[in-house]
Amino acid sequence: MSILKLFCHVDSFCQWLATWEYAKLLGVNRKRGPAPRLSFSEVMTILIHFLQSH
8 A cells, every 4th residue: 555545544544533533522712822743644654664674
């Protein structure tokens, strides 16, 4: 599986997870401060690709 295809799958899952999490945690305040440089889906893609490499 190419890294681009992997990222597309991970990103679509993370978008679904974010909407589900927002529905469950409605009313919880978010943390202040600068936004992270890498998105959660980018970090997950790097971790999965690392674990699949030999």
